[in-house]
Structures are given as C-alpha cells and as structure tokens.
Amino acid sequence: xxxxxxxxxxxxxxxxxxxxxxxxxxxxxxxxxxxxxxxxxxxxxxxxxxxxxxxxxxxxxxxxxxxxxxxxxxxxxxxxxxxxxxxxxxxxxxxxxxxxxxxxxxxxxxxxxxxxxxxxxxxxxxxxxxxxxxxxxxxx
Amino acid sequence: xxxxxxxxxxxxxxxxxxxxxxxxxxxxxxxxxxxxxxxxxxxxxxxxxxxxxxxxxxxxxxxxxxxxxxxxxxxxxxxxxxxxxxxxxxxxxxxxxxxxxxxxxxxxxxxxxxxxxxxxxxxxxxxxxxxxxxxxxxxxxxxxxxxxxxxxxxxxxxxxxxxxxxxxxxxxxxxxxxxxxxxxxxxxxxxxxxxxxxxxxxxxxxxxxxxxxxxxxxxxxxxxxxxxxxxxxxxxxxxxxxxxxxxxxxxxxxxxxxxxxxxxxxxxxxxxxxxxxxxxxxxxxxxxxxxxxxxxxxxxxxxxxxxxxxxxxxxxxxxxxxxxxxxxxxxxxxxxxxxxxxxxxxxxxxxxxxxxxxxxxxxxxxxxxxxxxxxxxxxxxxxxx
Numbered sequence: 001x002x003x004x005x006x007x008x009x010x011x012x013x014x015x016x017x018x019x020x021x022x023x024x025x026x027x028x029x030x031x032x033x034x035x036x037x038x039x040x041x042x043x044x045x046x047x048x049x050x051x052x053x054x055x056x057x058x059x060x061x062x063x064x065x066x067x068x069x070x071x072x073x074x075x076x077x078x079x080x081x082x083x084x085x086x087x088x089x090x091x092x093x094x095x096x097x098x099x100x101x102x103x104x105x106x107x108x109x110x111x112x113x114x115x116x117x118x119x120x121x122x123x124x125x126x127x128x129x130x131x132x133x134x135x136x137x138x139x140x
Numbered sequence: 141x142x143x144x145x146x147x148x149x150x151x152x153x154x155x156x157x158x159x160x161x162x163x164x165x166x167x168x169x170x171x172x173x174x175x176x177x178x179x180x181x182x183x184x185x186x187x188x189x190x191x192x193x194x195x196x197x198x199x200x201x202x203x204x205x206x207x208x209x210x211x212x213x214x215x216x217x218x219x220x221x222x223x224x225x226x227x228x229x230x231x232x233x234x235x236x237x238x239x240x241x242x243x244x245x246x247x248x249x250x251x252x253x254x255x256x257x258x259x260x261x262x263x264x265x266x267x268x269x270x271x272x273x274x275x276x277x278x279x280x281x282x283x284x285x286x287x288x289x290x291x292x293x294x295x296x297x298x299x300x301x302x303x304x305x306x307x308x309x310x311x312x313x314x315x316x317x318x319x320x321x322x323x324x325x326x327x328x329x330x331x332x333x334x335x336x337x338x339x340x341x342x343x344x345x346x347x348x349x350x351x352x353x354x355x356x357x358x359x360x361x362x363x364x365x366x367x368x369x370x371x372x373x374x375x376x377x378x379x380x381x382x383x384x385x386x387x388x389x390x391x392x393x394x395x396x397x398x399x400x401x402x403x404x405x406x407x408x409x410x411x412x413x414x415x416x417x418x419x420x421x422x423x424x425x426x427x428x429x430x431x432x433x434x435x436x437x438x439x440x441x442x443x444x445x446x447x448x449x450x451x452x453x454x455x456x457x458x459x460x461x462x463x464x465x466x467x468x469x470x471x472x473x474x475x476x477x478x479x480x481x482x483x484x485x486x487x488x489x490x491x492x493x494x495x496x497x498x499x500x501x502x503x504x505x506x507x508x509x510x511x512x513x514x515x516x517x518x519x520x521x522x523x524x525x
Contacts, residue, residue, distance in 0.1 A: 020400075022312050024363040025376065027299060027392055029410060031417055062357065064380045065388035071294035071412045073390050075357070075380045081315035083359050083378050085390050087297060089410070091417040096410065098299065100376075102364055103308040105400040109419065 001113045007095055008049055014106055015053055021103030026050045026084035028098075031091030032115045036070045039088060041121070043074050043129050046086040048121035053099060054082045058125070063132040074129065144172035146480065147213040149238070151205065151221060151229065152178055152186075153193030155444065157243050157270070158220035159451045162197055164476035165218065165241075171480065176201045177208035178221065179229065205229070209236035216241055216483070218476075223325040223335075227252025230493075234259040240267040241479055245339040246496040248325050250504060250520060253497035260493050266482060268489035269496035271343045272407070274478040276469045281409055281420040282348055290413025293349070296389045298341035301406040302333075304448040306438060307397025309366035316374060318360045320511035321504065329367040329446045331395075334360055334377030335503050338393035342379075342499045344409065345391075347490055351383040352498055357515045358506030364397055367446060379506050395447070398438035403465040427466040436462050 015023060028046050051058055060077040073087040093115055099106040148165045152158050153176050165171045176194035178186065180203055187203075194201035202208040209217075209232065217233040218241040219226065226247040233240055240260065246269055247253050260267050272278045284290065325332045346352065360374035368375040376394030383389060396405070407422035439460075445453035473481070482489045505516035 021308055024312065024361070025378070025392065027297070029297060062380065064357075064382070064390065065295055066386070069294050069388075070414060071388065073295065073297070073380065073388060075359075075378070075390070077315075077359070079315075080313055081361055081363075083361065085297070085378065085380075085392065087295070087390065087412075089295065089412040089417045090414055091412075096419065098406070100301075100363070100396055100400065102310065102312060103397070103400075105396065107401075107406075 001111070004095060004112060004115065004118055007097070007108060011053060011097070011099060011106060019104055020099065020101030020106060023054050023099050023101045024082045025100040026053060026098070028084070029087045029089060029096040030115055031089045031094045031096070033090070033093070036067070039067060039072065040126050040130050040133065042088060042115065042118060043072065043086055044121035044126040045118040047074060047076055047129065048125055050076060050084045050086060054078055054080070054084070056080055056082070061128055061132050067133050072133065074132070143169045146171045146215045146483065147174040148172065149174050149208055149211070149214040149217045150176045150193065151217050151219045151233070153190035154452055155189045155450045156220040158193060158218060161218045161220065161241065161270070161476060162193060164474045166197065168474070168477055168480060170484070173197050173199050174211065174214055175199050175208055177205050179225065180204040205232065209233060209238065214238055219243060223248045227255055230256045231259040234263040234265050237263055237265060239265050239483060240493070241476060242267060242269040242493070242496065244270045245335050245503060246493060246500050248322065248335070248500070250501065250522060253500045254522070256493050257497050266488060267493040268479040268482065269343070269491050269493065270475050271347070271491045272340050273344065273347050273491050274473050274475050275422065276472040277420050277422045278344060281411065284418055284420065285348055285411060289416065290411055290418065291415030292413060293387060293411065294414050295387065295412040296345055297410040297412070298345060298389070299392045299406050299408055300337050300340045301394060301396045301401065302337055303396055303398055303401035303403070303405040305365055305395050305397055306441065307364040307400060310362045310364050310369050310375070311366070312363070316360050316362050318374070318507060318510035320508045322507045324371065324373060327371050327373070328444065330365065330371045330373050331449070332373045333368070333375045333394045334358070334506060337395065338377055338379065338391060338503060338506070339499050341391045341393060341409070342502050343491060343495060345389055346495050346498060349383060349387065351385060351387065353381050353502045353505070353518055354384045355382045355515050355517050356502055356505035356509055357381070358509040360507070360510040364395065365447070377506065381502070403462055422469065423465055423467055425468045427468065429464055429466060431463070433463070436460060436464070
C-alpha cells in the first residue's frame, strides 16, 4: 500500500508541474487508532509539509480542540494570505487531503498502513505547536 | 381535478435562485404558481427579469408586492430578492399571513434577521430557508450521528466548494483585508462566497448536532477571481468554531472554478468520534464514467452572469453537464417538497427562520473575526443591548 511518503511525493510532483497553479488552501486530515499519541510531532510534520507545499513559512498558528479530546485542528495562516487546516482524528489509518490552487485542485482520500512515515519537522515548529496546544490560542 | 392546495407567489424572477425554486414548486402537484411580484420601486432591469420569469411560467407579473400579498389565493411566498432587501420584504410577507419559502442566506444584517424571527412568530406562519437538510446524504449523516457508532462526537470538519467560474484571475500574494460589517453581498459578477456558500455547512452542522455556534474565528480570502477582488468581496472563507459545549468545528467554503473539481464541487462532512470517524460525501459513493465524448469544457462567459450563478444564463451559455462522476445517492425530496410536507403536516420546518437567523449571526461573527483578527463570541451584541 502506498505510504504517506508516497502521497507527499505525489503531491509535490503535481505542485512542481504548476498544473493547479499557485496553491492557496490546504485541508489535511490524518486518522489513526490513537491520535493523541505523537500529537505534537504529527501536527508539526503536517504543518511543515503544508508550508513546503504553499512555498512559505507559517505566520500564525491557532489550535482548535482540546488536546486531551484527541481531535485537535491546527489553523495555519501564511503571509501570502494562504490558509490551511491540519487535523487529527480517530479512525482506521488514512489520509484525507485537499489542496486548492488558483488553477486547479488535488484531492486524495485513502487508507494507509500506518502513519509512522510522516516526514520529520524542525523542533522550532514543534515548540510553536506545543505552545499553541497549551495556550489554546494563536502562537505567532 | 387539481390537487393544488398551495398558491405560490414568486417574489423576484429571473437571474435569481427563483428560477430553480419556481421549477420545484411547479413540479409539485400540491402547488399552483399564482404570480410573480416584487417591490414597486425596483429598477427597470430587475422589472424586466421578473417579467421574464412570469412569462416563462405563464403567470401574471403583479408590479406591486402589497397588491400581490392581498390576493387570497396566495398561501406561500417564495422570496428571492437581493440580500439587502430581504429583511423588510420577508417581514411584510409574514405580516400578510403568508408562509415563507426563503432563499439563502436569510438576510445580511442582525436587525434584519431579528425582525424576521419576531414577525414570523407574531404572524404564526411557517417558514423555511433553502439548505442541504433534505438531501439523502445529510439524512445519512444524521443517522450515523444518532446511531452512536462514532462514540462521543469530538469534532466536525465540513467543506463546500462550488466548481463554477473561470478561476486563476485573482492577484495573489497578500491576505485579504476584511471590513465589518460586510455591505454588498450580491453583484452581477460576484457574491460574498463565505455567505453564499458557507451558509450550507453552517446550517447543516447546526441541524445535525442541534447545537448553536458559540465562538467563531474567520478568515476571508481572494484566491480565485479578479471579479470578486475588484468588488472587494471574498471568494473563499475558512471558519474555526466551537459549538455550545465546546465541540470544535472547521469549515471551508467558497467558489473555486469550473475545472477544479470533476463534478459540481465539494460537499462533504467529516464526523469525528472518539471511537471512529466517518466522511459523508455528496459525491461518494459514485460511478466514475469514462467515455469517448469530447472532454467537458466550461460554458462561454455570459455577460450578465460571468460567474455562472443562474440556471437560465448557464443554459444560454451552453453549459453541458459534467458526466464523469455519477453520485449513487438516491434522488431525495426537493427542498421545496420538504417545506410542503411540513405545511401538510402542520409542523415547523427544521430550517425555519430561527436556525436560519442563527446562521446569519455565525456569518457575521466570521466577518467580524476576519476584520479584527479576534475570535468572535456569540451571541453578537445588539445596538439596544
């Protein structure tokens, strides 16, 4: 079964061709059996990937949903005006991804063997998300 | 002998959603369309468009709304006037004792929707705003929620994107600056799409959960269309909300362009429970059909409707249906049919002016949040406390 790495590579390939134009919005939901495990590192990895797809760094991150409820969402704002929602949820491992560009879109919903293959993110991003999760408010 | 027991008055005509609502009422044996009407002092273009629908439906155009409302054969008024006129017009129809079938969103100002709710209650008439709640997939989502299979509901994520309009013309690179309160909602070539599209997931979530929205963080954007940017109205919006009790909800809604989706657009909701999560999608399950037909192409740009808002202009532009995806959801009752069922049963619609007014308040909270960068808390304050 294709992995998250394969999914990310495919997304990057499409974005690289500029077929969907400039990406402006990302909705990324990852489901797993225990979403509260590795919550910060998973959200940070998702945020890092989204930032890479949108081609800029995160300006502001806001958390929605209490971490102990297991279904947090990260609202990401970018200086270009682009916006993204990264969420974790309980379910069979799967990825649900929408990338809207100004000339097209990418849609993907499919099961995964595991979520363990998320690309790593930097510790600064993890720290930002940890602060936002703790504060339940925007972290600049 | 005719079974028609409801005389329907159409308030506003062509180049509004009335084209579709009129067709739905006309197809229902319980109804007879009586006339088209509008306020007496409208401009010549609107008058011509109203007369056009009256002619198409073979009914008279009554130039003065007050005169039309005096007709004893009118039981239901279908209201599709532009958003800025809806408040006073709906109140007048309620005061005339007519049941109300209402375009979405209900009205753009808090004072409008408060007056509408009060007038409907005082007059004792039934009301209903167009929404997704009569669709089979919405009913499936409700059954899933009520089944308990998800465990405790932990979050909801909903997206509604209209795949219409020629995208790729907006200038990108900086965030949209929002003004509050929003003013112009519906122009010839652009609408406020957070309001126009976002009202669907907002009302769907309120209907599914029975919970009101408590906090709203909103972002508006100009991602796709120069037309929207030129008129300073958004083509896209994102909401991060909590419902009463704290349930987190995210919503993305907007108009994304003809070719950005294989069907008419995205209509889906993810219900996240602590045991499992489920996605309910208007486009899934589906057949995916491949043929040697010429590939689908967008219709020509209609000078009086460049964004593809209205059924008549899309027909005139040569719109072909997209046939690649065929949803498996069975055809449900029409939204108008649902309202007639409510009238037959003597019960209120589940999308009466009360939840419809709440949706307006959520939308206004979103615009205020987008303008200030702050989370807005509901209920919003009223000028008189």
